[in-house]
Amino acid sequence: xxxxxxxxxxxxxxxGSTVLQAAQHLGIDIPTFCYMKRLPALASCxxxxxxxxxxxxxxxxxxxxxxxxxVVRTNTPQIEETRSSMLDMLLANHxxxxxxxxxxxxxxxQDMVMAYGPRKSEFHDPKRVFHSxxxxxxxxxxxxxxxxxxxxxxxxxxxxxxxxVALGTVEKGMDTAVTGFEGSLASCDQCGNCVEVCxxxxxxxxxxRYKARPWDLVETDTVCPHCGTGCQLTVGTRKGEFLRVRSKxxxxxNRETLCVRGRFGLDFVTSRDRIKRPMIRRDGALVxxxxxxxxxxxxxxxxxxxxxxAGGLASPRLPNExxxxxxxxxxxxxxxxNIDCSSRWSAPFDTLGPLVRGFYSRxxxxxxxxxxxxxxxxGNVTEENPVTEYxxxxxxxxxxxxxxxxSARPSRLDDDARVVVRVLAGGEAASIAAVVAGLVxxxxxxxxxxxxxxxxxxxxxxxxxxxxxxxxxxxxxxxEADSVTVLVSVDLLRxxxxxxxxxxxxxxxxxxxxxxxxxxxxxVFDRANQMGAWDMGxxxxxxxxxxxxxxxxxxxxxxxxxxxxxxxxxxxxxxxxLELCVGGRMGALYIAGTDPLISYPDRxxxxxxxGAADLLIVQxxxxxxxxxxxxxxxxxxxxxxxxxxxxxxxxxxQKVRKFRELVFEARGNLAIFDFIAALRNQVLQPSTQGEIxxxxxxxVPVYQGLTQDGxxxxxxxxxxxxxxxxxxxxxxxxxxxxxxxxxxxxxDCLFHNGYLSERSDILNTVANxxxxxxxxxxxxxxxxxxxxxxxxxxxxxxxxxxxKVDRRFPKxxxxxxxxxxxxxxxSLMRRGEYPCPVEVQKVHATLEAECTSRIWRGV
Numbered sequence: 099x100x101x102x103x104x105x106x107x108x109x110x111x112x113x114g115s116t117v118l119q120a121a122q123h124l125g126i127d128i129p130t131f132c133y134m135k136r137l138p139a140l141a142s143c144x145x146x147x148x149x150x151x152x153x154x155x156x157x158x159x160x161x162x163x164x165x166x167x168x169v170v171r172t173n174t175p176q177i178e179e180t181r182s183s184m185l186d187m188l189l190a191n192h193x194x195x196x197x198x199x200x201x202x203x204x205x206x207x208q209d210m211v212m213a214y215g216p217r218k219s220e221f222h223d224p225k226r227v228f229h230s231x232x233x234x235x236x237x238x239x240x241x242x243x244x245x246x247x248x249x250x251x252x253x254x255x256x257x258x259x260x261x262x263v264a265l266g267t268v269e270k271g272m273d274t275a276v277t278g279f280e281g282s283l284a285s286c287d288q289c290g291n292c293v294e295v296c297x298x299x300x301x302x303x304x305x306x307r308y309k310a311r312p313w314d315l316v317e318t319d320t321v322c323p324h325c326g327t328g329c330q331l332t333v334g335t336r337k338g339e340f341l342r343v344r345s346k347x348x349x350x351x352n353r354e355t356l357c358v359r360g361r362f363g364l365d366f367v368t369s370r371d372r373i374k375r376p377m378i379r380r381d382g383a384l385v386x387x388x389x390x391x392x393x394x395x396x397x398x399x400x401x402x403x404x405x406x407x408a409g410g411l412a413s414p415r416l417p418n419e420x421x422x423x424x425x426x427x428x429x430x431x432x433x434x435x436n437i438d439c440s441s442r443w444s445a446p447f448d449t450l451g452p453l454v455r456g457f458y459s460r461x462x463x464x465x466x467x468x469x470x471x472x473x474x475x476x477g478n479v480t481e482e483n484p485v486t487e488y489x490x491x492x493x494x495x496x497x498x499x500x501x502x503x504x505s506a507r508p509s510r511l512d513d514d515a516r517v518v519v520r521v522l523a524g525g526e527a528a529s530i531a532a533v534v535a536g537l538v539x540x541x542x543x544x545x546x547x548x549x550x551x552x553x554x555x556x557x558x559x560x561x562x563x564x565x566x567x568x569x570x571x572x573x574x575x576x577x578e579a580d581s582v583t584v585l586v587s588v589d590l591l592r593x594x595x596x597x598x599x600x601x602x603x604x605x606x607x608x609x610x611x612x613x614x615x616x617x618x619x620x621x622v623f624d625r626a627n628q629m630g631a632w633d634m635g636x637x638x639x640x641x642x643x644x645x646x647x648x649x650x651x652x653x654x655x656x657x658x659x660x661x662x663x664x665x666x667x668x669x670x671x672x673x674x675x676l677e678l679c680v681g682g683r684m685g686a687l688y689i690a691g692t693d694p695l696i697s698y699p700d701r702x703x704x705x706x707x708x709g710a711a712d713l714l715i716v717q718x719x720x721x722x723x724x725x726x727x728x729x730x731x732x733x734x735x736x737x738x739x740x741x742x743x744x745x746x747x748x749x750x751x752q753k754v755r756k757f758r759e760l761v762f763e764a765r766g767n768l769a770i771f772d773f774i775a776a777l778r779n780q781v782l783q784p785s786t787q788g789e790i791x792x793x794x795x796x797x798v799p800v801y802q803g804l805t806q807d808g809x810x811x812x813x814x815x816x817x818x819x820x821x822x823x824x825x826x827x828x829x830x831x832x833x834x835x836x837x838x839x840x841x842x843x844x845x846d847c848l849f850h851n852g853y854l855s856e857r858s859d860i861l862n863t864v865a866n867x868x869x870x871x872x873x874x875x876x877x878x879x880x881x882x883x884x885x886x887x888x889x890x891x892x893x894x895x896x897x898x899x900x901x902k903v904d905r906r907f908p909k910x911x912x913x914x915x916x917x918x919x920x921x922x923x924x925s926l927m928r929r930g931e932y933p934c935p936v937e938v939q940k941v942h943a944t945l946e947a948e949c950t951s952r953i954w955r956g957v
Contacts, residue, residue, distance in 0.1 A: 100166040105173065117159035117170055118146055128172055129181065129210055131297055132249040133160040136353070136492065137258055143249055144184050145210070148172050156180060181214040190221035191272065192298075193244050201299035203312040207247060228275055236283040237863040238290060238304050238362050243275045246300040252276060252292035258495070259355060259488050261480075261510055262287045276300070287484065287848060288864045290361040294345055294354055305362065305860050306342040310334070315341065318757035319349070319811070321744050323415055323737045324359040324851045326588075326623025327352070327485045328746025330812075331360055333738065333757045340367055340738075340758065349811045351463055351748070357484035359851055362860045364737075367758065369857035371720050373733035374762035384731060389763065389773075396715070396730055397777045399686075403712045406685025409436030409675040413691030414623075414631040415854065417742025417754055419790040420767040421627070421634040422642060423782060424690055427771050430662035431780050432686070435647055435669025436678075439628070439636030441694035442916075443591040444671045447639040447646075449600040454632070454644055455821045457607045459583075459618040460749025460800070462815075466618045467493045469581035471500040473572070474622075475603065476526055477587025480509040481848040482624045486747070487511055500579065502572055504529055505587070506843060507913060508906040517575055519568035520908045522834050523841045523933040524593050529569055530602040531830030534609055536573025541613055553609065553827050582610050583618045588628065589845050592699070593932050601828040608827065623747050624846050630745035633800060633816070638669035643798040643819070659797055661783075672698070673929065676707035687711040688774075690767065691734065693722035693853050696919050700929035702894065717770055722853060723919070732773075733764040737854070740766045741787055743809070745816060751804065752813035840876065841933040842890070842912045842926065850917030868899040868918040870938065873907035880938060887941040890914065892934055895925040898941060912936055 099110040102120050111120045116139070121128050131143035139161040147156035151169035156177065159170075171177075188207065196202050228243040235241050253276060256265045264286035267274050278286065293301045315334035322329040330350030334342045343361050347354040376392035377384040387395070410428045412421055425437050438444070459466050467490060479487045487510070493499040494514040501515040506523040521529040538545070538553050545553070576582055584607060590599050603619075610617035623629060635642035645652040647668045657664050670678060672694065678684040680703075687708070698704040708714055708727045716728035719736035738757045745751045760766070765773070768785060775782045784790055788806060795804045800816045808814050849865035850856055870888055882888060884903040889896055890912065899914065899921060907913070916923055927934050 100164055102164045102168045102170065104170045111164055115164050117148060117150075117157070117162045117164055117168075120164055121159065121170075121172060126172055128159050129214060130160060131206065131210075131247060132251065134251055134255070134295065134354075137251070137254045138496075140250060140254070143247070145181060147177060147180055149174055149177060178214070182216045185211050185215040186219055186221065188247050189215070189219060190223070191226040191244075192247070193225065199245070199299040200302045200307055201296075205299065206297035226272060234304065235278050236286055236288055238288050238358075238860065239283060239286070239293065240302050240304045240307060241276075242300055242302070243277070245298045246276055247298055248274050249297060250276070251295040251297070252301055255291050255295050259492065260287055260289060260291060261487070261491050261513075262289075265292060288358040288362065289356065289484065290358070291355050294356070294361075303342065303362075305365075309341050310336050316757075318755050319346070319753075320738070320755045320757065321626070321746075321752045322356070322360040323626045323754075323854060324357075324363060325483050326621075326625060326628055326747040327483045328626070328744060328748065328750055328752060328813075329356055329360050329485050330752065331356060333364065335757055338758055340365060351489070351750075351812075352485045355485055355488055358849055358864065359855055359861065360485075362864070363855050363858045365860050366854050366857035367736055367738050369720065371857055372736070372761060373718060373721050373725065373731060373764070376733060376763070377731040379729045384726070384728070389765075392730060392732065393773065393777060396774070399713050399729070400777055403685030406712060407436060407670075407678050407683050408432040408434045408686045408688070409670060409678070409684060410688040410690070411438050411441060411672055411675070411692060411694065412631070412636055414439050414625040414628040414636070415737070415852070416627065416631075416691050416767065417740070417787075418627065418630040418634055418745060418751070418794065419742045419787045420690075420740075421631050421636050422794055423768055423771050423785075423790055425635040425642070426660060427775060427782060428688070429664050430660050431775050431778050431782070432688075433663075433665060435638050435665050435667065436675055437636055437638055437669055438672040438675070439631035440591075440625075441672060441692050441697045442699065443596065444673055445591060445632070445637055446597040446600065447637055447668075449597045449604065451640065451644055451646065452821070453600055453604050453607075453619075455819065456604075457617065457619040458749070458818060459620055460816050460818045461618070462750070463489055463620070463748050466583050466620060466748070467499060468497070469499065469583045469616070469618060470579035471502060471576060471581070472583045472585065473502040473504065473576070474511070474585045475504050475530065475587060475590065477505060477589035477622060478507045478509040478845060479511055479585075479587070479622060482587070482589070482846045482851075483622050483747075484848065486622060490514075500575055502575060504533075504568075504572065506908070506911060507845070508904070508908075512906070517568075517571045519572060521568075522836060523843050523911055524595065525834040526590055526593075527595055527599040527602045527831045528833045530599070530606055532569035533572045533576070534602065534605050534830070536570050537576055537606075537609055537613075540573050540577040544613055546612070576610070576615070577613070579615060581618075582615045583620075586619065586621050588621050588623050592844075594930050595831065598831045602830065605827050608825065620747055624851060626746075627744040629747060629749060630743070630751075633745055633798065634794070638671045638674075642794070643800055645799075656797060659793070676704060679707040679711045682710065684711045686713040686715060688715045688717070689724060689728075690717045691719070693718075693724045695723040695727065696853065696922070697916065697924065698929075699924050699927040699932060700894075701922060701925040701927075703929055704924075717767065719764065720853070720857065732770055733762060734770055735760055735764055735766045739764070740768075743791065749800075749816045749818070750813045751801070751809060751816055753806075753809050837910070837935075839935045840872075840910060840912045840938060842892070842914060842936045843933045844914055844916040844923060847915035847917055850915065852917065853919065856917060856919060866902070868921050869902040869915070870899050871902045871904045871907060871913040872938065873909050873911065874903050874905045875909050876938075877901065877903045880940070882938070882940055888938050889941055890926065891937045891939075892926040892928075894928050897921050897923065897926060912938060
């Protein structure tokens with residue numbers, strides 16, 4: 099520790115701390131423009147100058163490191179005069195258009211001038227003018243360079259944090275201007291983080307422009323609904339009308355950053371595709387009715403299917419309280435464990451449960467990725483969890499963490515990685531097994547003899563693969579590290595080999611623990627409350643708290659508190675429930691907030707199954723494709739229309755707050771559950787959000803001890819309840835055989851994430867058209883060029899979209915985003931088969947014009 103005296107106050111700080119950081123610890127305010135905590139110091143604005151005893155000149159506090167015994171003064175006549183002069187120079191060329199500037203009322207320059215500025219300007223020359231009209235850099239970003247004060251926050255944020263490098267500077271001195279390449283943002287993520295960090299009105303949000311002043315807005319702090327990172331955001335409304343989203347610089351793991359979906363993609367709440375009234379099917383068509391009519395109809399139909407199986411599917415975007423009450427409704431009122439919370443893959447609880455209970459780190463992501471090495475398995479963090487990517491890039495660049503990538507699909511993080519291993523699509527399990535084998539070889543005698551014998555017998559089959567370049571290098575780096583974090587993309591659960599992949603990840607984590615690497619593990623979810631859905635018991639074999647249904651003690655405790663017996667046998671997941679439908683054994687299938695017809699990986703099968711259910715009930719805010727097949731449709735609250743909590747990837751529980759009223763005849767999800775229970779002559783208690791939260795914290799072990807008041811600005815962490823590991827190492831899977839066929843995989847794209855984002859008018863203006871991504875090598879071999887309309891054909895069906903040649907893609911891989919409903923991507927797929935073998939060919943010339951038109955129209 100080093101000692102520093104600032105304005106007469108003595109403080110001890112860590113070596114390497116700056117004067118600005120030390121002053122902030124003492125609560126001393128030093129003004130800054132160019133400084134940002136997460137960016138390297140630039141020291142260009144000169145607003146943070148301080149006097150340091152023994153030095154003749156004023157020093158920038160943001161870039162001056164504290165030395166032992168240093169004496170600093172932050173508020174002297176010389177400093178005041180210097181700050182005033184700096185502001186006078188900025189105002190010399192700054193346009194005085196505050197009355198029409200969107201930053202009015204939130205402008206840092208205004209605030210600085212009021213606090214430190216001159217009362218009279220010494221500059222009388224004409225103001226420098228770059229342009230007479232504002233420049234539209236993108237559909238969501240508009241620029242007025244005349245207002246720029248050259249802090250370069252936007253440029254550094256784009257390059258250092260986001261990694262997009264869409265902004266830069268041209269010219270020098272007072273003529274320096276921030277711009278995009280050739281006056282546009284062609285390589286931009288459209289995240290708007292440049293707008294957020296701009297201290298003046300140089301960069302602005304086009305969708306929000308001229309809509310309101312900050313003092314007109316009612317602002318509500320809530321959590322983003324788009325992915326599992328759990329970014330905190332602030333929604334601004336005026337007279338109940340949604341207007342904008344911004345981030346706060348000192349709250350949430352995201353702090354000042356958001357991605358394009360979080361900042362610009364919440365306008366889906368105003369979608370015209372809302373379900374306005376309850377509907378029932380009459381003469382083959384859905385007919386709007388009153389709630390009373392819907393209730394009478396449902397009561398009769400539920401009675402008619404009594405004795406048959408029932409099941410439920412809920413969205414992992416719903417709040418914890420809704421998900422908890424949903425599984426409680428099914429287990430106590432419908433007396434079934436047929437429950438699932440994903441329509442795109444099945445969670446194999448036999449392998450998932452031990453992995454989560456034994457290794458999951460419910461801790462801040464910043465701490466988890468503070469380890470020496472970070473291994474990312476599967477998926478594409480850049481496009482699925484952009485803000486998580488920002489934090490990983492920071493760990494690699496500023497803290498020199500070793501970033502290791504093992505996936506089929508490339509991502510922008512590859513540029514910052516120490517080792518990148520491209521695997522065959524669906525070959526993650528074999529590659530991880532090879533890493534385990536290589537780690538055993540590298541660790542050698544560091545392992546106990548008895549354990550070594552067990553592991554060597556298990557991994558013998560993977561020894562040859564371990565000596566291959568990729569897994570071998572990964573094993574070497576992992577062995578040399580002091581601590582290791584493993585981040586697992588939930589995308590791995592798409593494969594029918596998901597149980598085997600999770601087993602191999604378990605093997606790796608057990609081995610890292612034996613080697614004293616202190617392994618941390620978290621999933622990277624692409625849905626906002628997937629962790630909460632699992633925790634709340636949204637699985638057929640798991641009770642709340644991820645305790646097995648067969649756990650007599652857990653089941654007895656819940657039954658006693660719920661006042662109803664719980665079936666002791668594990669239920670059916672979505673796959674098995676659809677089989678029951680096709681077999682004519684499903685009475686009532688209850689779907690809440692999700693659309694399996696568009697997301698289940700076999701459209702023909704799911705359409706057949708949903709049509710064969712005796713009674714299909716859909717509860718949703720939007721008229722989805724699945725709702726179009728239902729017998730009863732119930733209009734539910736959408737995002738922002740009810741309060742609750744989400745649990746993010748870290749295991750952090752945060753408040754989701756209401757910021758708009760229910761529209762049309764929609765009811766809250768909890769109220770609808772009460773409505774359904776009453777039709778069965780039962781009552782769900784408790785039934786309000788606060789009371790249900792209290793029950794969760796009383797009955798779910800990982801949530802025990804939490805209180806609503808305790809969920810502060812940054813939320814609170816649930817706690818891990820580890821279970822002893824068996825120490826059994828499972829045999830590796832067979833190595834996948836390379837094939838000459840093209841293999842299709844899917845996932846999220848940067849601008850879309852499920853059916854909510856597709857209802858955002860703003861995201862639809864910035865999103866790419868539906869595309870098919872392939873390697874340059876495969877494209878050339880097939881005679882295809884970037885932008886060509888192509889047909890992708892499988893044994894199940896075909897679709898047409900534009901080709902996107904990606905030079906980073908490995909040979910043999912085809913990627914199509916799952917986020918375009920019009921493509922009906924799942925019509926290519928067959929259940930139990932992933933990745934999917936496909937053929938790609940150019941559209942015949944006579945059809946090209948028609949197909950291009952169809953692509954642009956999104957049909």
